[in-house]
Amino acid sequence: MRLSFLLLATLLLLTFSLQSESENTNEIKQLHDQQCSGCHINITDGDGAVIYTRSTRMANSIEQLESLVKHFADGSDAQWNQAQIKQVTNYLNQTYYGFIEKK
Ligand code: HEC
Incomplete structure (x- = not known):
């Protein structure tokens, strides 16, 4: 009885943390x-994502990628804070670039 309760609680916790991560x-x-x-x-006349997958890319390291994200965020009046710049950098890195992330 107690064990199955623990199991259920663990499962619930896991589901919630996975969900909030994907949100x-x-x-x-x-x-x-x-x-x-x-x-x-x-x-790019269509699929904007190809800007990140060109054979000659502007970003050749995670540092360069982050400074490009910052540059465009500043230039487009996005007013992102440091955390948002980091998050978008990591998102682009995980989706398109695959550089080793710094801690
Ligand atoms: C007003 C237009 C415009 C906006 C808005 C814009 N970009 Fe760009 N972006 C460009 C252009 C043009 C290039 C390609 C520059 C080149 O190749 O010389 C580019 C290239 C990039 C690259 C480099 C891709 C590579 O070659 O590795 C990154 C990263 C990037 N943009 C991120 C962003 C982010 C993040 C935002 C939103 C905050 C953003 N851009 C908003 C026009 C824009």
Whole structure:
């Protein structure tokens, strides 16, 4: 009885933490898509994401990627804070670039 309760509680906790993690990723993706994708879609004439997968990329390390994110966030009046810049950098890195993340 006690064991099954513990099991259930653990399962519930796990489900909730997984859920909030994916919600968080969605939020970051939304933030990026709202502020950044429009212009990228315009200049690439369709799939804006190809800006991140060109054979000659501007970002060749996680540091360069982060400073590009900061540059565009500043330039587009997005007014992102440091945490948002980091989150979008990590999101782009995990989705497109695959650099080793610094701690
Ligand atoms: C007004 C248009 C515009 C907006 C808004 C914009 N970008 Fe860009 N972005 C560009 C252009 C143009 C390039 C390609 C520059 C080049 O190749 O010389 C680019 C390239 C990039 C790159 C480099 C890709 C590579 O080659 O590795 C990153 C990273 C990037 N943008 C991030 C962002 C982020 C994050 C935002 C939102 C905060 C954003 N951009 C908003 C126009 C824009």
